[in-house]
Amino acid sequence: MIKYLKTSLHLAKLQSIRILRDPVGTIILFGLPMILLIVSGAFTTNTDSLSLNTALVNESNHEISFAVAEALESVGMLKIIADAQAQDEAQVFDEAAVSGETPAAAIEYALDYALERALERLRNGDLDVVIHLPKDFGSVSAMNEGLPGGNIELYIDETRGQTGDIARSILNGIILELNQAIIGVQMPLNLVQRSVLGDGVMPISIVFTFFSALGLFMMGVFGAATLLPMDRKTGALRRLHAMPLSGGQLLIGTMLSFGILALFLLAVMTATAVLAFRMPLPENLVLYGFFALVSTVMLLGLGFAISGISKSPSQADVYGQIVFFASLALGGVWVPQSFFPDILKAISRFIPLTPVIDGFQNILHRGPGFTDLLPQFGVIGLWILICYTIGVKTFRWE
Amino acid sequence: MPKSATSTPTSQYMVEVHELTKSYGSVQAVRGISFNVERGEIFGILGPNGAGKTTTLEILEALRKSDGGMALVAGYDVSLNPEEVKRSIGVQIQSANFFDKVRLQELLGFALSVYQVRGMTPYQLLERVQLQDKARSYPEQLSGGQLQRFSIAMAIAHSPELLFLDEPTTGLDPQARRNTWELIKNLRNEGITIVLTTHYMDEAEDLCDRIAIMDQGKIIALDTPEKLVQGLLDSGFTKTREIRPATLDDVFIQLTGKELRD
Ligand SMILES: Nc1ncnc2c1ncn2[C@@H]1O[C@H](COP(=O)(O)OP(=O)(O)OP(=O)(O)O)[C@@H](O)[C@H]1O
Numbered sequence: 001m002i003k004y005l006k007t008s009l010h011l012a013k014l015q016s017i018r019i020l021r022d023p024v025g026t027i028i029l030f031g032l033p034m035i036l037l038i039v040s041g042a043f044t045t046n047t048d049s050l051s052l053n054t055a056l057v058n059e060s061n062h063e064i065s066f067a068v069a070e071a072l073e074s075v076g077m078l079k080i081i082a083d084a085q086a087q088d089e090a091q092v093f094d095e096a097a098v099s100g101e102t103p104a105a106a107i108e109y110a111l112d113y114a115l116e117r118a119l120e121r122l123r124n125g126d127l128d129v130v131i132h133l134p135k136d137f138g139s140v141s142a143m144n145e146g147l148p149g150g151n152i153e154l155y156i157d158e159t160r161g162q163t164g165d166i167a168r169s170i171l172n173g174i175i176l177e178l179n180q181a182i183i184g185v186q187m188p189l190n191l192v193q194r195s196v197l198g199d200g201v202m203p204i205s206i207v208f209t210f211f212s213a214l215g216l217f218m219m220g221v222f223g224a225a226t227l228l229p230m231d232r233k234t235g236a237l238r239r240l241h242a243m244p245l246s247g248g249q250l251l252i253g254t255m256l257s258f259g260i261l262a263l264f265l266l267a268v269m270t271a272t273a274v275l276a277f278r279m280p281l282p283e284n285l286v287l288y289g290f291f292a293l294v295s296t297v298m299l300l301g302l303g304f305a306i307s308g309i310s311k312s313p314s315q316a317d318v319y320g321q322i323v324f325f326a327s328l329a330l331g332g333v334w335v336p337q338s339f340f341p342d343i344l345k346a347i348s349r350f351i352p353l354t355p356v357i358d359g360f361q362n363i364l365h366r367g368p369g370f371t372d373l374l375p376q377f378g379v380i381g382l383w384i385l386i387c388y389t390i391g392v393k394t395f396r397w398e
Numbered sequence: 399m400p401k402s403a404t405s406t407p408t409s410q411y412m413v414e415v416h417e418l419t420k421s422y423g424s425v426q427a428v429r430g431i432s433f434n435v436e437r438g439e440i441f442g443i444l445g446p447n448g449a450g451k452t453t454t455l456e457i458l459e460a461l462r463k464s465d466g467g468m469a470l471v472a473g474y475d476v477s478l479n480p481e482e483v484k485r486s487i488g489v490q491i492q493s494a495n496f497f498d499k500v501r502l503q504e505l506l507g508f509a510l511s512v513y514q515v516r517g518m519t520p521y522q523l524l525e526r527v528q529l530q531d532k533a534r535s536y537p538e539q540l541s542g543g544q545l546q547r548f549s550i551a552m553a554i555a556h557s558p559e560l561l562f563l564d565e566p567t568t569g570l571d572p573q574a575r576r577n578t579w580e581l582i583k584n585l586r587n588e589g590i591t592i593v594l595t596t597h598y599m600d601e602a603e604d605l606c607d608r609i610a611i612m613d614q615g616k617i618i619a620l621d622t623p624e625k626l627v628q629g630l631l632d633s634g635f636t637k638t639r640e641i642r643p644a645t646l647d648d649v650f651i652q653l654t655g656k657e658l659r660d
């Protein structure tokens with residue numbers, strides 16, 4: 001038994017050496033999850049200091065427009081890098097008019113031109129949003145029952161993700177406050193946003209959970225899935241088979257090498273998230289480690305099953321990609337799960353990736369005990385059974 | 399090591415094959431062959447492509463299951479005790495790669511550990527096949543001749559009593575071939591029994607104590623090289639071409655020298 005394991009360990013060493021000496025594999029299996037974590041991590045921790053480059057074009061001379069401008073300037077998230085305001089321009093032009101150089105009508109032209117220029121810069125990606133207060137903004141009209149009214153025009157570029165949503169919600173907040181000030185009444189209905197994950201949850205732990213699960217997943221469906229078919233093709237497995245080495249030893253050795261590398265990757269990712277992005281360390285480290293181990297065994301098993309049913313390395317690659325992208329799709333990466341029909345929702349709960357992400361999220365956010373994770377352990381256990389059964393049944397040396 | 403009652407390594411022969419058969423689908427690769435290999439001899443299997451040489455070796459190496467017949471290798475029945483057979487023999491496989499990106503010394507280290515060999519180092523094994531300066535190379539960086547020598551090093555890591563070599567000199571230049579012959583003879587002189595296949599008649603003549611000629615899955619002749627030739631002459635055969643005291647092979651060696659080139 002000890003000799004059996006010793007040989008498996010030695011094989012695990014050889015397999016690890018091979019994986020690490022392959023630059024392409026190393027970049028994909030280790031570099032990619034790390035890069036994704038770092039890039040997204042940098043983004044999430046910056047949401048507090050996230051700033052949208054904003055241009056404010058205020059053509060109105062009504063008092064309420066100054067209040068809007070002031071409110072906008074006080075919002076940290078909007079960085080007003082260009083502004084053209086009628087009152088400022090008026091001042092400049094008034095001074096000019098005194099010296100008898102420019103007619104005051106030029107102000108209007110200059111502001112029109114300011115809007116044009118701002119929109120051009122928005123199109124170039126130089127600006128994130130353009131806020132325009134038209135000339136009549138804030139004018140008192142009978143339609144408004146004698147109160148100042150008007151539209152704030154928000155220009156956005158839809159191709160640039162969520163910047164439009166963020167700007168809109170900021171402006172909505174400003175408008176709500178100003179409306180209350182104008183009417184002099186507190187609005188009866190209000191919206192307060194709360195997170196189910198609890199108030200202490202930082203976006204980094206969500207990002208971390210997702211990408212670390214992805215890293216383990218890739219180690220299985222891209223790493224473990226293709227190595228054995230490749231060795232079968234080159235005849236390397238036949239050579240091993242000529243030695244007194246059992247299929248079990250080959251399996252243990254190979255899975256062990258990927259397993260150690262996967263857990264090492266997870267450790268590095270955890271350290272990065274904690275140290276660089278101030279993610280709180282999971283309270284229950286033992287449970288975290290154990291859950292990671294069981295998840296890794298399952299995801300590598302998935303790769304093992306794929307390696308068994310594939311006739312060639314390229315076929316294994318294709319199967320791996322199908323499983324990978326299907327899991328991401330069902331995991332709600334492209335279309336949120338809330339848009340799924342019920343049947344898809346049910347399926348998505350039982351794909352291998354879901355319990356891993358759920359489990360990690362629970363451990364990081366709620367600090368659960370072992371029993372709280374039983375549903376996840378159940379699904380993972382089922383997949384371990386399925387994958388290794390398929391893998392063992394389809395295993396061959398050549 | 400547990401030994402089953404039916405097979406103890408006390409057989410008179412190193413290899414005993416009786417009515418062995420093997421088919422791949424409709425292809426009958428081996429059709430009921432029988433032969434024995436004596437302890438300490440070099441036994442050659444000759445035959446055209448597809449004759450069934452590799453298939454026969456693979457059955458004896460416990461890499462492949464036969465359909466019928468019986469084979470005792472180093473005293474063990476290959477179908478009953480494949481594990482013991484594998485421990486007793488060294489195998490050099492025709493056209494199979496080693497793990498890539500693993501150094502020769504690491505691969506040999508692994509072989510030594512699988513067979514639980516003590517008191518032997520990868521370096522000593524490399525020395526035996528004159529590859530000591532390639533210890534840190536990867537197998538994919540070796541020339542054809544070096545690779546063949548390395549596979550022999552891997553095959554003898556555990557000092558087996560029986561060595562199977564499948565076309566050990568195919569694709570090698572004359573120097574490398576002769577060098578491999580020397581290596582094989584040295585191994586035989588150490589008491590290792592060798593079963594090899596080859597397409598080269600000069601090789602069979604130079605190396606083998608006895609030869610089996612296979613064709614279409616059957617052994618059609620089996621004897622010492624001398625007796626096979628004598629038998630042919632006795633049947634009234636005369637060569638049409640004049641026999642020269644030297645061959646082109648000798649010319650090549652004379653011109654390019656005997657040392658290894660790679
Ligand atoms: N894995 C296999 N699947 C199906 N048929 C096979 C397989 N291996 C060998 N054969 C067939 O069995 C027959 C014998 O093949 P084998 O490899 O034993 O011949 P060989 O004497 O070693 O030939 P060579 O000199 O070319 O190495 C051939 O007809 C071959 O096509």
Ligand SMILES: [Mg+2]
Pocket residue numbers: 451452453492564
């Ligand atoms: Mg062959």
